[in-house]
Amino acid sequence: MTLQLGVIGTGAIGRDHIHRITNKLSGAKIVAVTDVNSEQAHAVVKAENINAKVYKTGHDVINASDVDAILVTSWGPSHEEFVLASIAAGKPVFCEKPLATTAAACKRIVDAEIAHGKQLVQVGFMRRYDQGYRALKKVIDNGQIGEALMVHCAHRNPSVDSTYTGDMALTDSFVHEIDVLRWLLNDDYISAQVILPRRTRLADKNLQDPHFVLLETKQGIRIDAEIFVTCKYGYDIQCQVVGETGTANLPEPLSVLMRSEAKLSTEILTDWKKRFLSSYDSELQEWIDSTIKGEMHGPSAWDGYFASVTADACVAAKHSGNIIPITMPERPAFYARK
Amino acid sequence: MTLQLGVIGTGAIGRDHIHRITNKLSGAKIVAVTDVNSEQAHAVVKAENINAKVYKTGHDVINASDVDAILVTSWGPSHEEFVLASIAAGKPVFCEKPLATTAAACKRIVDAEIAHGKQLVQVGFMRRYDQGYRALKKVIDNGQIGEALMVHCAHRNPSVDSTYTGDMALTDSFVHEIDVLRWLLNDDYISAQVILPRRTRLADKNLQDPHFVLLETKQGIRIDAEIFVTCKYGYDIQCQVVGETGTANLPEPLSVLMRSEAKLSTEILTDWKKRFLSSYDSELQEWIDSTIKGEMHGPSAWDGYFASVTADACVAAKHSGNIIPITMPERPAFYARK
Amino acid sequence: MTLQLGVIGTGAIGRDHIHRITNKLSGAKIVAVTDVNSEQAHAVVKAENINAKVYKTGHDVINASDVDAILVTSWGPSHEEFVLASIAAGKPVFCEKPLATTAAACKRIVDAEIAHGKQLVQVGFMRRYDQGYRALKKVIDNGQIGEALMVHCAHRNPSVDSTYTGDMALTDSFVHEIDVLRWLLNDDYISAQVILPRRTRLADKNLQDPHFVLLETKQGIRIDAEIFVTCKYGYDIQCQVVGETGTANLPEPLSVLMRSEAKLSTEILTDWKKRFLSSYDSELQEWIDSTIKGEMHGPSAWDGYFASVTADACVAAKHSGNIIPITMPERPAFYARK
Amino acid sequence: MTLQLGVIGTGAIGRDHIHRITNKLSGAKIVAVTDVNSEQAHAVVKAENINAKVYKTGHDVINASDVDAILVTSWGPSHEEFVLASIAAGKPVFCEKPLATTAAACKRIVDAEIAHGKQLVQVGFMRRYDQGYRALKKVIDNGQIGEALMVHCAHRNPSVDSTYTGDMALTDSFVHEIDVLRWLLNDDYISAQVILPRRTRLADKNLQDPHFVLLETKQGIRIDAEIFVTCKYGYDIQCQVVGETGTANLPEPLSVLMRSEAKLSTEILTDWKKRFLSSYDSELQEWIDSTIKGEMHGPSAWDGYFASVTADACVAAKHSGNIIPITMPERPAFYARK
Numbered sequence A, B, C, D: 001m002t003l004q005l006g007v008i009g010t011g012a013i014g015r016d017h018i019h020r021i022t023n024k025l026s027g028a029k030i031v032a033v034t035d036v037n038s039e040q041a042h043a044v045v046k047a048e049n050i051n052a053k054v055y056k057t058g059h060d061v062i063n064a065s066d067v068d069a070i071l072v073t074s075w076g077p078s079h080e081e082f083v084l085a086s087i088a089a090g091k092p093v094f095c096e097k098p099l100a101t102t103a104a105a106c107k108r109i110v111d112a113e114i115a116h117g118k119q120l121v122q123v124g125f126m127r128r129y130d131q132g133y134r135a136l137k138k139v140i141d142n143g144q145i146g147e148a149l150m151v152h153c154a155h156r157n158p159s160v161d162s163t164y165t166g167d168m169a170l171t172d173s174f175v176h177e178i179d180v181l182r183w184l185l186n187d188d189y190i191s192a193q194v195i196l197p198r199r200t201r202l203a204d205k206n207l208q209d210p211h212f213v214l215l216e217t218k219q220g221i222r223i224d225a226e227i228f229v230t231c232k233y234g235y236d237i238q239c240q241v242v243g244e245t246g247t248a249n250l251p252e253p254l255s256v257l258m259r260s261e262a263k264l265s266t267e268i269l270t271d272w273k274k275r276f277l278s279s280y281d282s283e284l285q286e287w288i289d290s291t292i293k294g295e296m297h298g299p300s301a302w303d304g305y306f307a308s309v310t311a312d313a314c315v316a317a318k319h320s321g322n323i324i325p326i327t328m329p330e331r332p333a334f335y336a337r338k
């Protein structure tokens, strides 16, 4: 069986996903697309050389009779609408992060999905599909370092553009750690604190940079994370889990070890797009595979909701200087950990 | 367009290739299979849940009208026959290494392909598709270490089974280095010397282990390679290219860095099958893509022939203790480097 | 000129220092020793084969006419007394850490030294003499990573014995970071916070382990440090400084890189005594050299005082759960940074 | 007891040794010096602020009644004369490498020392005192990698000056490997082969660079070594021992790990003088200590002789292109391995 997909939003990541599904992955094909910029939708269909119909709206895509499942890759503010509509149509939907732009909207999606009675929604937190994070999780799950006690992280970008403002370090960058660490630790958060270290002079003067975030989990695990988006030297994601008998680090991306110009070195990526390239492939291949089987294994609507509530707590912690509790309803059995 | 494939030989690697083409790759499907053990062919079709017809012989597969291209994954001695038949049928053929079991047989394939007038044959030297070797080649091609002068290699297996005998270290293990280094350096070999170091007491007592091989290229580059198939500690492929201004190493496979039990460590693989897993994916995906376009970019029949002649020279060098010249006809324009 | 030294306390470290001064270092010799356990003092003189007189008390050593300078290596509670007596006698004194066991006692030493009018006191914070920390400081001072913004540390011991209780993680272990980081950053602390992560089940059940400490400096640099004294795997001191353009890590101790048993590994020390062995040599050699020249360059009484006040603040932060300000008098010109 | 030393040759290394003995080491002092350039001898005495008499000739130094032992740090061609005279005077002598400039001269020293009846000569092969090589030897001696089978080495300099010509790569650079590997492996050499790889265009056009040397030991261990003295990127000494169950590498010198400018890197030294700095300290401290005890543990005259014969064989192998046997008399019991 070939899964027939409709794509809402043919911008940067929409097109990337269309390309990989068509040329690298197995089991699915794009039969419908749309974009508010319909010219662009047509252009992508042509450039990618796919046999897909261009619809006027996301709702048309969702309701097209040959569309088995939906990819939402439009701007964040439109996600809630299309995810709810997909649920209403009873069709599986892969929604790029964020699930929605407010915790309340995420909650509405969770409620709708529970009401529907079957999980249909997957959120695009691709780090769970990264080979490195998976290897790290295996080490922890195997008990190779005992129980996890602390996690030390860094999320560094060489620089950001002028659209990166306000609390995006927390809501756009750190949100990836928020999701992946809950999954890595099989745990949930109960409080957040944000410390503002000495500012770098190299960031835009309206931007606080770096941030230092502390999260506490239900089990008492303490996570500290540096988010430093003007670090200049590269795009660098680090994660060290400290357990009772050892520590384990997220692997560095594969790189040629060189001896040159008085340095023994490996390259650090500078373009974030390259860092998780193959994670996107695995994420979508596994989504296709499980969708065909009528299953859902990836980051759920609940995970999208938890991420949203946690990011909000971080923002509140930052602005108040206080330790902010993270309060979520009890995890519904519907979203039980597998 | 979907490329329709016929597979000859549904043993270990045949089945692996069927699985990846069906479940992970894009653009091809298996429509025909065969194996001298026809029961096994049927079993694979069933287990992999594919819609493929089981034929009696490889020739039936090659000649089936719905078969666009062939995968030869039967035992080495049968390769020549099926590759020649594919050429005769004018169909693209991917043949697992070795191209054939003698240099003379390889030469017959080369001659047949030239006579046919268009490249149809690709040999399964998958290391050229390894992310690590590709990154290494890029460093060299970019001039980041100047001109290559020397290459230091190691090819180590934890152990081998009792079918691994005689000169297989040269003809079965080292042959991968033979191919990948010619490609890496854009160069050809002119002589070989084989040194027999002190034997490990941990190898089967009839097996010489390790070997130390020296190759000389046309440009004067000197390659040294340790082949050590009872090294106990892991499956470990190392390659350092020394250039005029620096050195570059084949990347280590991605691994979790651990601090545990008084060691700072990363894991070394022990199962060779895991080392080049994703190379097989890329190898076949790229073969499918280029075959659909009517092109041929991978290791050619000429490369298979060169590997065979070089391995023979290594064997002669080992048994004589001498430096043995490697003599090949001039590279035909037909196989010009691209 | 040979510096003639008197040693007060011939326990573990006292004897180590006697041995290194006698057999490895240049420019000094031991002429006087004492210990409350006088038998042991005699035994050490004999075992180390030195020509030193055994005195009854530390004061006798300090006042001996052939003693140019003093080494105080007795138990902490006796340090104040002997350091003050050395100052009174106008003799240079090297005092093992801690300078004294309370901040008030440290302050009395500082006051006495200022009153004396010339620096005489050096405290045994040997990490400043570690090759690794020195290399790290050079990188920072050279501006190779821009201005320092954050420091991430870990101080891990495999295990501690039953005498290690209460807040010793802060006052005995972390105190080394307290001193060395002020020196490394050329900065002072203004607040401390202590977080208690999930406890390891492998520590004595009366011991909180690990601790996670946050320090803030005058310049706004944020330091986070994990102190984990039952980490099982080894004695491991880590320090990463994050600057505006890069990060720099304390070097790992020199170790043989091994490939063995499916691991690529280097050894981690388990015995803390081995970690800073050569730092003790440099510390004392440089102290001898500068003392001969009538100079004083090492950790001063002021540094000992600052360390004491900071450790106290950490203890208060731990027990209150609050962020505790670190308040010190203005640095006197007498102790100006050089 | 303080060992009273006479130094013959106050050039670069002579002065270095005078400085370290006077200011860093314990147990010896310089009481006599000489140099054919007597002005320079006087200048060094003054600059180093030592109380040493300047003699007219090396023989005057050797025969001075207050001189207990001799350091020969003059040019190579004068070594034989002064070492023989020291033996004649019955005084211990530390002679910088080479012991003498021909194998025949080395043999004369060996014969004289045997005739004298007690070992007096130590040769300045300081690598045996390097912390890294010592750690590596410990791993081998502990059986951590089983029996050694192969050794892969590299000896790289960024560049050499115009006085570096002819076969100095073998006689001046590689000679350090020749000595240290015999010691590391507790083995002797029986043959040498030298391969001339593709030349770098960055070396002086009269200089063959790099060389690739193969040595065979009595036990059948095979050593390969690249000597590349215009490698541009740094002074880099590498050594990997391959044993039956694992491999062990000479540790890299301690260095700050940096993340900067899209690179994860450690520094590689460029100045060879810095690479073995602390080895010189240990070498001389241990020589002083053992000399005081009337013992001799370091590289012996026999080792100097073996190095000379091996270097000669390498030169012959280079010029002939052949595998050259290394023939030495039986090791006399006088020089038995301890």
Ligand SMILES: NC(=O)c1ccc[n+]([C@@H]2O[C@H](COP(=O)([O-])OP(=O)(O)OC[C@H]3O[C@@H](n4cnc5c(N)ncnc54)[C@H](O)[C@@H]3O)[C@@H](O)[C@H]2O)c1
Pocket: A008, A009, A010, A011, A012, A013, A014, A034, A035, A036, A037, A040, A058, A073, A074, A075, A076, A078, A096, A097, A098, A124, A125, A126
């Ligand atoms: N998982 C990740 O690492 C990752 C990376 C990049 C982007 N994203 C997410 O993917 C989404 C898209 O990001 P992008 O970088 O592709 O942005 P983009 O601006 O390049 O593309 C978004 C596209 O959506 C279209 N669009 C917007 N509203 C629409 C609507 N109502 N109906 C139809 N089309 C609509 C726009 O015209 C545009 O073409 C965002 O939510 C972003 O956060 C996730």
Ligand SMILES: NC(=O)c1ccc[n+]([C@@H]2O[C@H](COP(=O)([O-])OP(=O)(O)OC[C@H]3O[C@@H](n4cnc5c(N)ncnc54)[C@H](O)[C@@H]3O)[C@@H](O)[C@H]2O)c1
Pocket: B008, B009, B010, B011, B012, B013, B014, B034, B035, B036, B037, B040, B058, B073, B074, B075, B076, B078, B096, B097, B098, B124, B125, B126
């Ligand atoms: N590129 C690599 O790394 C790699 C790895 C493994 C194997 N190989 C190559 O792949 C080939 C197969 O290896 P394998 O490990 O799968 O062996 P295998 O024995 O598991 O499978 C070979 C199969 O071919 C069948 N066969 C043999 N002769 C046949 C014929 N004339 N017609 C039809 N079927 C025939 C056998 O019955 C068997 O099922 C070999 O040439 C081997 O060298 C390459």
Ligand SMILES: NC(=O)c1ccc[n+]([C@@H]2O[C@H](COP(=O)([O-])OP(=O)(O)OC[C@H]3O[C@@H](n4cnc5c(N)ncnc54)[C@H](O)[C@@H]3O)[C@@H](O)[C@H]2O)c1
Pocket: C008, C009, C010, C011, C012, C013, C014, C034, C035, C036, C037, C040, C058, C073, C074, C075, C076, C078, C096, C097, C098, C124, C125, C126
């Ligand atoms: N810098 C470091 O890393 C480091 C390491 C170890 C110890 N130290 C410090 O060194 C000091 C000694 O530690 P140790 O491990 O050698 O302890 P120890 O118990 O082995 O030795 C202390 C000795 O001092 C003697 N002593 C005690 N009070 C005395 C007094 N009033 N007069 C004379 N002698 C007296 C004791 O009898 C004992 O022999 C402590 O302050 C400790 O914190 C520092």
Ligand SMILES: NC(=O)c1ccc[n+]([C@@H]2O[C@H](COP(=O)([O-])OP(=O)(O)OC[C@H]3O[C@@H](n4cnc5c(N)ncnc54)[C@H](O)[C@@H]3O)[C@@H](O)[C@H]2O)c1
Pocket: D008, D009, D010, D011, D012, D013, D014, D034, D035, D036, D037, D040, D058, D073, D074, D075, D076, D078, D096, D097, D098, D124, D125, D126
């Ligand atoms: N072990 C090592 O790594 C190492 C390093 C450098 C030098 N060396 C060896 O040390 C020796 C000296 O090297 P250098 O770099 O100091 O050279 P240098 O030229 O700087 O010094 C040699 C000195 O010896 C003096 N001299 C020469 N002949 C003399 C004689 N007959 N009597 C008295 N003085 C005499 C010269 O005037 C000169 O001052 C050489 O044999 C060299 O190979 C060893």
